[in-house]
Amino acid sequence: MTPLIKTLGYEIDTACIATHHQPAVLVEFALSREVDSRQLLRSTRIQLEDFRLAEKRISPDQYLTLISNCRKLVNADDTSFLYGQRLWPGCFGAASQALQLVSNLRQAIEIICDFHAILSPLFTPRFYANEQELFIFWQDATGSDEQQQFLIEAHMTAFISMVSWLSKEKMPWNFEFTYSEPTYIEQYWVNLGQDLTFNQQMNCMRLPIEFLDKPWPNASQISIHGALKETHKQLLSLHSPQSFIDQLYDYIQTHIRQPLNLEKVSAAFGISPASMKRKLKKHHTTFQQQIDLARKNTAIYLFQVKHFNNQQIAEYLRFNDMNNYRRAFKRWTGLSPYTLF
Amino acid sequence: MKKRAFLQTCYSYGLAIAIGIGVMIISVWGDLKPTVEISWLDVFSEGGMVILALFWLGLLLRSRPAGRVTQLLALGLCAIVFSWSMDVVDEFIRMPSTLIWHNWLESLPIPIALVLLSIGIYHWHQEEIAISAQMVKRERYFREHRLFDKLIPVGGAAYLKKLLKLSLAESKKLQQPLALIAIDLDNFNMINRLYGPEESDHILQLICQLLVLNLRDEDLICRLAGDRFVVLLHNTSEYEAQQMSMDLQNAVASFAYRTRQHHQRVYLSATAVTTMARTDDSDSLIKRLNLEISKTKQQPSNAL
Numbered sequence: 163m164t165p166l167i168k169t170l171g172y173e174i175d176t177a178c179i180a181t182h183h184q185p186a187v188l189v190e191f192a193l194s195r196e197v198d199s200r201q202l203l204r205s206t207r208i209q210l211e212d213f214r215l216a217e218k219r220i221s222p223d224q225y226l227t228l229i230s231n232c233r234k235l236v237n238a239d240d241t242s243f244l245y246g247q248r249l250w251p252g253c254f255g256a257a258s259q260a261l262q263l264v265s266n267l268r269q270a271i272e273i274i275c276d277f278h279a280i281l282s283p284l285f286t287p288r289f290y291a292n293e294q295e296l297f298i299f300w301q302d303a304t305g306s307d308e309q310q311q312f313l314i315e316a317h318m319t320a321f322i323s324m325v326s327w328l329s330k331e332k333m334p335w336n337f338e339f340t341y342s343e344p345t346y347i348e349q350y351w352v353n354l355g356q357d358l359t360f361n362q363q364m365n366c367m368r369l370p371i372e373f374l375d376k377p378w379p380n381a382s383q384i385s386i387h388g389a390l391k392e393t394h395k396q397l398l399s400l401h402s403p404q405s406f407i408d409q410l411y412d413y414i415q416t417h418i419r420q421p422l423n424l425e426k427v428s429a430a431f432g433i434s435p436a437s438m439k440r441k442l443k444k445h446h447t448t449f450q451q452q453i454d455l456a457r458k459n460t461a462i463y464l465f466q467v468k469h470f471n472n473q474q475i476a477e478y479l480r481f482n483d484m485n486n487y488r489r490a491f492k493r494w495t496g497l498s499p500y501t502l503f
Numbered sequence: 504m505k506k507r508a509f510l511q512t513c514y515s516y517g518l519a520i521a522i523g524i525g526v527m528i529i530s531v532w533g534d535l536k537p538t539v540e541i542s543w544l545d546v547f548s549e550g551g552m553v554i555l556a557l558f559w560l561g562l563l564l565r566s567r568p569a570g571r572v573t574q575l576l577a578l579g580l581c582a583i584v585f586s587w588s589m590d591v592v593d594e595f596i597r598m599p600s601t602l603i604w605h606n607w608l609e610s611l612p613i614p615i616a617l618v619l620l621s622i623g624i625y626h627w628h629q630e631e632i633a634i635s636a637q638m639v640k641r642e643r644y645f646r647e648h649r650l651f652d653k654l655i656p657v658g659g660a661a662y663l664k665k666l667l668k669l670s671l672a673e674s675k676k677l678q679q680p681l682a683l684i685a686i687d688l689d690n691f692n693m694i695n696r697l698y699g700p701e702e703s704d705h706i707l708q709l710i711c712q713l714l715v716l717n718l719r720d721e722d723l724i725c726r727l728a729g730d731r732f733v734v735l736l737h738n739t740s741e742y743e744a745q746q747m748s749m750d751l752q753n754a755v756a757s758f759a760y761r762t763r764q765h766h767q768r769v770y771l772s773a774t775a776v777t778t779m780a781r782t783d784d785s786d787s788l789i790k791r792l793n794l795e796i797s798k799t800k801q802q803p804s805n806a807l
Contacts, residue, residue, distance in 0.1 A: 332800070
């Protein structure tokens with residue numbers, strides 16, 4: 163059987179991030195805080211020279227080490243937020259140019275989601291909406307482990323800061339986080355807003371739907387097409403437009419109603435179950451965790467968008483009895499489905 | 504920083520030369536002890552003392568700006584290092600006890616060192632008093648350098664929270680009103696984007712100093728996060744607090760900032776809200792204050 167997925171996405175050790183893109187923003191910030199450059203780049207296998215040459219690509223792993231160094235050396239609560247503020251539209255080639263020309267929030271979200279391999283290689287934004295609200299949730303793309311909270315703070319700040327800059331409007335965003343309230347909550351208040359809930363199921367941002375298609379100033383409907391075309395070319399020049407974990411998540415998501423196991427999914431990816439396991443371990447996750455994540459997110463989606471009740475969700479996910487569903491749901495979320503929905 | 508590095512080498516060379524001469528003098532006049540007579544315990548304990556004293560000297564020279572106080576303390580420590588290292592050398596070389604000055608090298612520098620250190624510490628004490636006077640609006644009750652803001656020389660959010668607890672207890676005991684002002688720059692995101700992060704960091708530093716100038720001695724300012732500052736007003740009524748918050752807003756509005764590179768005029772304005780400490784604890788008080796300022800900023804008159 164030929165594999166369904168022809169090229170495997172980038173992994174934690176694939177050299178896929180241009181050094182002069184996101185890493186440069188972080189290094190520039192750290193240097194502005196008078197951090198020693200040698201200590202900052204320690205064990206990242208990056209030289210200061212690489213930023214000037216602007217040719218080298220580094221792996222997510224190297225980038226995560228850089229983030230870890232930066233956090234230790236700058237040692238301030240607002241590092242992730244200040245880094246986030248500088249991130250977008252940014253100077254990441256055509257993708258950044260396209261972001262600057264968007265005419266409404268929908269277009270901005272589309273660009274961020276479609277070109278996340280360029281704009282946000284470590285964390286993947288995913289978007290959906292119902293009649294009242296739009297949802298953007300963020301998922302780990304390469305197993306960022308300890309840096310996860312930093313990346314969530316940075317990416318949400320980046321998005322909010324960019325949107326308020328381009329739209330010249332303050333929007334009533336709501337935020338949900340999977341982790342518990344940090345001690346430096348005031349950074350969240352000032353950089354994101356007051357509507358925050360912690361210990362939730364997803365790292366998610368919500369906004370009333372009327373903001374989605376509201377026109378923004380300085381948009382340029384016509385010249386954006388050129389920029390988008392260039393961005394597509396830019397995406398093709400990358401190792402792949404998606405990470406391996408993203409591909410796996412998408413695969414499970416589309417086949418969620420079929421019985422899935424490690425052998426079957428590995429075959430679809432054209433790799434052996436052993437190497438699938440090895441790859442997942444490298445990204446600090448397991449096959450079961452990925453299945454659970456996809457099912458949990460599907461259940462939440464069905465509830466929020468399709469307004470399914472628990473019975474219908476259980477049926478959709480092919481649970482043959484409600485007890486099984488309840489037990490599984492408890493494993494995914496730590497909560498009973500009846501308390502959540 | 505360069506000046507400090509120079510000073511450091513100066514002290515270390517001086518010390519090395521002095522110790523070298525000391526060792527030479529001792530070895531010329533004395534003779535080597537046989538290995539069996541060397542008390543290794545003494546060698547280790549006295550050697551350890553020398554290393555510790557060198558460590559103190561290193562810390563002092565690295566952290567303090569050059570000046571009279573630093574000089575006195577460093578010279579005192581140098582003399583201690585010298586005398587203790589002579590003590591160590593003494594373990595290996597026996598001086599004939601017929602020599603009148605046989606132990607001068609190790610005991611004479613100690614009183615000199617102690618006198619120098621005492622004068623140094625006395626001046627250090629004076630210096631601390633002078634610095635505290637400058638810090639009066641930025642800290643109160645206690646000092647905790649780890650809670651200081653990294654960018655701006657005022658306390659951060661953690662310092663504010665600790666301090667607010669103490670202030671709440673105090674104002675309850677004395678039955679005095681305690682007022683809080685939150686002040687937040689308008690459109691700071693835009694300033695950040697237009698003029699770059701370096702310029703906006705500089706603006707924040709200047710704004711902080713400007714706010715400090717507009718406070719009374721007993722008031723205290725902390726940086727909560729980003730461009731939001733919180734002012735703690737002891738024994739202040741709501742009316743007075745509102746007056747002060749207006750004054751602070753006016754001060755920001757009339758601040759004629761020009762960018763460092765192109766001398767462009769940047770027009771700044773700030774939103775401020777006041778709140779009185781009532782029955783709530785420090786965390787909920789800060790939360791309430793933030794909620795109020797967010798609401799005020801969401802109003803259309805404050806939109807971009």
